[in-house]
Amino acid sequence: MPSIARGVARSERNPAAWLFLAPALILIAVFFLLPVIAALMLSVTDFDIYALRDPANARLVWLENYARLLRSPLFWQALRNTLYFAVVGGPLSIAASLGAALLLNGRTVRLRGLFRTIYFTPFVTTLVAVAIVWRYLYHPRYGLLNYALGWIGVAPIDWLGDPRWAMPAIIIMAVWKNFGYNMLIFIAGLQAIPTELYEAAEMDGAGSLSRFRHVTWPMLGPTMLFAGVITMIGYFQIFAEPYVMTQGGPLRATTTVVLLMYEEGFRWWRMGYAASIAFVLFVIILLATLVQFRLQRGEER
Amino acid sequence: MNRRLASVLLYSTLVIGALLSLLPILWMLSASFMATGEASSYPPHVLPDHPTLEHYRALFTRLNLGRSLLNSVIVTVTVTTVSLFVNSMAGYAFAKLRFRGRDRLFRLLAAGLVIPVQVSMLPLFLLLKQMGLINTYWGVIIPGLASIFGIFLIRQYTLAFPDELLDAARMDGAGEFRIYWSLVLPVIAPVLATLSIWTFLSTWNDFMWPLIVLSDQDHYTLPVALANLVGEHVQDTELMMAGSVLTVLPVLVVFLFLQRYYVQGVMAGSVKG
Numbered sequence: 001m002p003s004i005a006r007g008v009a010r011s012e013r014n015p016a017a018w019l020f021l022a023p024a025l026i027l028i029a030v031f032f033l034l035p036v037i038a039a040l041m042l043s044v045t046d047f048d049i050y051a052l053r054d055p056a057n058a059r060l061v062w063l064e065n066y067a068r069l070l071r072s073p074l075f076w077q078a079l080r081n082t083l084y085f086a087v088v089g090g091p092l093s094i095a096a097s098l099g100a101a102l103l104l105n106g107r108t109v110r111l112r113g114l115f116r117t118i119y120f121t122p123f124v125t126t127l128v129a130v131a132i133v134w135r136y137l138y139h140p141r142y143g144l145l146n147y148a149l150g151w152i153g154v155a156p157i158d159w160l161g162d163p164r165w166a167m168p169a170i171i172i173m174a175v176w177k178n179f180g181y182n183m184l185i186f187i188a189g190l191q192a193i194p195t196e197l198y199e200a201a202e203m204d205g206a207g208s209l210s211r212f213r214h215v216t217w218p219m220l221g222p223t224m225l226f227a228g229v230i231t232m233i234g235y236f237q238i239f240a241e242p243y244v245m246t247q248g249g250p251l252r253a254t255t256t257v258v259l260l261m262y263e264e265g266f267r268w269w270r271m272g273y274a275a276s277i278a279f280v281l282f283v284i285i286l287l288a289t290l291v292q293f294r295l296q297r298g299e300e301r
Numbered sequence: 302m303n304r305r306l307a308s309v310l311l312y313s314t315l316v317i318g319a320l321l322s323l324l325p326i327l328w329m330l331s332a333s334f335m336a337t338g339e340a341s342s343y344p345p346h347v348l349p350d351h352p353t354l355e356h357y358r359a360l361f362t363r364l365n366l367g368r369s370l371l372n373s374v375i376v377t378v379t380v381t382t383v384s385l386f387v388n389s390m391a392g393y394a395f396a397k398l399r400f401r402g403r404d405r406l407f408r409l410l411a412a413g414l415v416i417p418v419q420v421s422m423l424p425l426f427l428l429l430k431q432m433g434l435i436n437t438y439w440g441v442i443i444p445g446l447a448s449i450f451g452i453f454l455i456r457q458y459t460l461a462f463p464d465e466l467l468d469a470a471r472m473d474g475a476g477e478f479r480i481y482w483s484l485v486l487p488v489i490a491p492v493l494a495t496l497s498i499w500t501f502l503s504t505w506n507d508f509m510w511p512l513i514v515l516s517d518q519d520h521y522t523l524p525v526a527l528a529n530l531v532g533e534h535v536q537d538t539e540l541m542m543a544g545s546v547l548t549v550l551p552v553l554v555v556f557l558f559l560q561r562y563y564v565q566g567v568m569a570g571s572v573k574g
Binding site: 014016017018019020021023024025027028030031032033034035036038039042052100103104106108109115116117118119120121122124125126127128129130132133134135136137139141142143144147176180181184185187188233236237239240243244258261262265266271274275278279281282285286289 | 341420
């Protein structure tokens, strides 16, 4: 009896627990959650460089920033560019990751650990540094890529200077950089599939393609959802690649939503307007996540 | 016959994949030792004709990148060590200490994971400006000191820690901090290793926030200094490659030595969801 009473008392108030939590909760509340709420308020003001000097200069403009955003061709272009990157680059990344994971999952593959480490290496490198490296690899005259393409008779491409090629170039670089992470996640997912399922399929005379379709693919569903959501959220936030490789050009072909937010907010100090861009991004990411969950559920039925 | 062909195909695909993964990194390394202008020659040189260290010398003398290296080390080491304590204390409390509203609070925190960090950046800048922390190390460090993801990771791992051990220690009169420090921390060492490598790499590689907060070269971290450098020295391919090597090398070394913990952590984290 007394021990139960003590348990209840501990569950009611536990000063030690709050001491353990305090540093993290205070830091997260003050430096993340409060700013998020403040961003919502900022987005309904015309906070600009004058307000930066004296906040009293900011006025409440309600939804005007959002209205301006929807009328701005540049915002729509940034949104289109970001969607292009996420919708083309995301699935390409996932496909590369899955391909690498399937190759490495064979029980007979030798040097698996070595290959796994090599494939994962681009992921741990510093994005800014490798983006600079790729800038030179993409050089129309001296770049290794055009040189290699020349071997198979492809005429030189002005990768980062041609508005049609700049985004594909950034996508290729991003796939190279990121596929190793999802590859690990897929390897873990593949290893969790019970071998009996494959044996049973084999007994039924299923070939390797049909085993992939009827065993691997459905069993990988939850892993696919996880990888898809994580990748998409990350890809919607693309910033450093265009900042370093193209500065959003040529002809704004690689200006993304976050790059636009950075330019408006921290270069021109139109912080109210930039905050509305950030919130629109948030809503889009939220919607895209929900869509992915819905798609996944549809497939399970 | 067929089997042999399949294995030739498999290994050639694997080797080509490995080459594609490493080629940009190897070319960066090679070009950083080339004489000025050699990397912009046609046909391209794969290896330097006369390897030189002049670009590395220029980075440390003329361009003062040693300072940026030091800044990156200061910021990354501080964030990694402090956040390890902050996150592990909170993660342990969420996993093993009973208090009112615990699960509701944790769900609230986990919901914060869906908010993109960019949403917080504009007001955070204004807040740190008020506090006089713009263009200081603290401005870069403070937002990284606690992370929802880190707390989440620690909690998931610590849930499996047996309650009986904690109760036995309390019966023996051990204080709560003592229990956390000498009983729990050693047992959850693997997840601490994973989290610290993760934090180290992401802090070292972080670009957008340091770019926003830091405004003078004496405080730049390496990625910011490098992005700044490429604006002025875009023609100096070899110099830029040396700068890239300097930036990437520390994380590559950390990764290669500790990859066992890191790779396993990534894989375990995904399976548990």
